[in-house]
Amino acid sequence: MSKDQIEEIKSKLDIVSVVREYVPSLKKNGRNHFGLCPFHNERTPSFSVNEELGIFKCFGCGEGGDVISFIEKVEGLDFIKALEIAAKKAGVELRIERSGFSEKRNKERERLIEANHLAAEYYHYLLGKHEYGKEARKYAKSRGLRVKELKQFMIGFAPSGYENLKNFLKKKGYTEAELLSWGLLAEKSGHTYDKFRNRLMFPITNHIGEFVGFSGRILDKNSKAPKYLNSPETLVYKKSQIVFGLYQAKEAIRKQNAAILVEGNIDILSSHMVDVQNIVAPLGTALTQEQLKLIKRYSDNIIFAFDTDSAGEKALLRSHELAESLEMHAKVVDLNGYQDVDELIQKGGDWKKILSKAEPVVDHMMNRLKRRIDMTSAEGKDEYVDSIIALIATTESSVRQAHYLERLSVAVGVDVSELKTILNKYIQKSKKVDINETSIVETKEKVIKRSNSRADLLVAALLSHRERIRLFDLSLWSEILSEEQTKILEMAREKTVKELFVDLNQAEQERLKDIMLLPVDVIEDEGLFMQSIKLIADSVFKDFLRAEIRRIKFANLNEQEKGEILNKLVIRLQSLQ
Ligand SMILES: [Zn+2]
CATH class of the missing domain: 3.90.980.10 (DNA primase, catalytic core, N-terminal domain)
Structure with missing residues (x-):
């Protein structure tokens, strides 16, 4: 098929109605539509669709694209298949070059x-x-x-x-x-x-x-x-990308809001026999990130039910780390000495009851190691602390980190502050980076880049009433706006977003897409609009000035020069507060 044909299909399709088939919660807010993301599990909508440019993006998980890539991703198809479906919906007959x-x-x-x-x-x-x-x-x-x-x-x-x-x-x-x-x-x-x-x-x-x-x-x-x-x-x-049983389990996973992960396909059949259907297995491979991402489409909660030997323990720790990196909540069940779920069910164990007692991975390991390690000896305590600290280090939430440090403190009788030091040392060592000043303080480029991306919101708000852009002097924002952003705003004085989009190069187009998908209130009253623009600009400036002040403080300048620059920056910052 030709590029023209793809464009024809896209122009004939209304992205909002296509997306709504999968995202019933989609609602108009400002010039965009927002809803619950179909690609990750969420309670508050961060999934945005822009009709004018025919694009979507999720600010939660980062999925984004046009109407065809939406079909591709949501249906799990390749591009050609997705295009065929899109063509059918658009009523366009696809001319496919057979030799391709x-x-x-x-x-x-x-x-x-x-x-x-x-x-x-x-x-x-x-x-x-x-x-x-x-x-x-x-x-x-x-x-x-x-x-x-x-x-x-x-x-x-x-x-x-x-x-x-x-x-x-x-x-x-x-x-x-x-x-x-x-x-x-x-x-x-x-x-x-x-x-x-x-x-x-x-x-x-x-x-x-x-x-x-x-x-x-x-x-x-x-x-x-x-x-x-x-x-x-x-x-x-591709075995790293296939989750055995997911097709049969996905509805149950969504309903129960949890996926049980086992090792073998026979475990899955046995589990279905006792009506536990939200169960899947990686096949012929240790759990991979791609597999977890697939599961995460249906739920953020995962329950590991691995064999209880030491290989199973290693698999558990690795899987826990993967789950944490995807911000999933991992629990684990104790198979009560049975080798696997199949054996447990064959021998009459109460699978549902065992599942109801699933506990978070760190709790599970704390209890399990306590039984194995001699906690009265100094060596035993050392081993225990090392193992648990390694687990806490992979925990993403600092609240949960604090919670487990406290419990660990009680278990071994060591101060929380002491354990914190051990944890920090462990994290630094495992990341293999020295925490020196340069990594805390941003470079000039970083400060500017971050301000630019925050200024996207300013540009988005201005584009919601492009006839009002001329009311502002863009040169006053030269510190926080990138060249792309300034160019887009200047063009938008004369042209609609759709018209100017085709005149941009690819990098500029990508920037504009991101901007257009941001949630912006459309404010009709001109006075209120001016005020709201000023508020957004001030907030971007404040952030920019604070970062600059931090940067200059650590910069390699002579003290007098430094003092003068800092003084100016502080005065500007104060004028905004
Ligand atoms: Zn998402």
């Missing part, structure tokens, strides 16, 4: 997902009805798997022959080369054969339910083959 590389890739993607889907249906059929699936059916029954879960996850059975799936999919028109590269077949001395044999098959779907791969669990207990065999990474399966 991305088109070829897109076609392969579709074929691959379709082949996986067919394979899943094939395996599922064998497990449910076919003679081949007899033993597997027995196994599933012995584990108490119900038809409901088998269907929902489309669990299947890969029989022990070498050419079952191969023949089935070849008849459907796929080549051996394709099936080999997608990991459905394996190859040995020039011959291809079914990769998954005699395994219970768990189809892996992405969060919109597309079939991207498989995880097969061996059924023969005496086999030397690995217990689990997963699909290799392909065009559609």
Whole structure:
């Protein structure tokens, strides 16, 4: 498709009504629409849509773009797919150049997902009805798997022959080369054969339910083959970006406002059997940030239910750190000595009750280590303090840091102030930066850059009544406005935002987009408008002057010079207060 076509689609689509399908809370406020962000969990709206430029941005999580990238992100699609949907909504017929590389890739993607889907249906059929699936059916029954879960996850059975799936999919028109590269077949001395044999098959779907791969669990207990065999990474399966079970769990996660994280796919099935459905697993990988971000779309709360061995403990600490870095709230459950959630449920443990006792990770580790470490010895106390301080250091909220320092103080009988010193030392060491004066005091460039970004609000307010821009002398704001901002304001005297947008270079356009998405009250009364502009400008100036004063104080100047500059700055600051 051509660039013109994309522009045509965008111009025909009303971004507000497209977004509203996903963000029912969207309301007009000033010249923008605001609502609860569909990309992260929030209670107060920080998601902004500007109709005039056809753009959106979330000031909470930073997602932003135009109507097509909105569809791309909210539906979890690639650009081409999103464009197709947008074209349909806009009533534009998409002319796709067949030779394009991305088109070829897109076609392969579709074929691959379709082949996986067919394979899943094939395996599922064998497990449910076919003679081949007899033993597997027995196994599933012995584990108490119900038809409901088998269907929902489309669990299947890969029989022990070498050419079952191969023949089935070849008849459907796929080549051996394709099936080999997608990991459905394996190859040995020039011959291809079914990769998954005699395994219970768990189809892996992405969060919109597309079939991207498989995880097969061996059924023969005496086999030397690995217990689990997963699909290799392909065009559609990047294991660090897929969360197993998320497609089936996302509604429950939203409703319960928490996601339970386990290690294995079998844990998930068992949990569904006792009606706990807000449960997911990273598959064949330790939890990654991308996976957590996906989960965070549905809830900020996460409950870890890992195996309780020392590897599980390490995984827990790492996951806690990741969750903190995304400002998610992590809790952990004690599996009461069971190896995993599956065992717990199979042996009749009360999963729901255990979940209700989930506690924050730091509390959990404080209790757990207390049982393991001899707290009466000095060495024991040292070890305990070191472990807990490391956890507190990764905690983002300073309120919670203080809370845990106090509890730690009680537990080991050491002053909070002493523990604080240990914590600060730990943080400095782990960040490997020396805290010297230059890092506290900003450089001139930084001061200016920050003032410019605060002045965005000033520009935004002025653009809400562009005919009034001429009432102000822009040169008075030269210290706080960037060249881009000044240029935009000067142009806006003559042109509408939409008209002047096309005359800007890319960097200027990006700046203007950010400005246009800011929340601004539209004030009709001219006097009130002038007052409000002055207030905004004063506040940006105050911030600028304070930062300048701090900077000059530490600057490398002779004392007399310094005194004179500071004096001027202070007088200016006082005049604003
Ligand atoms: Zn957001």
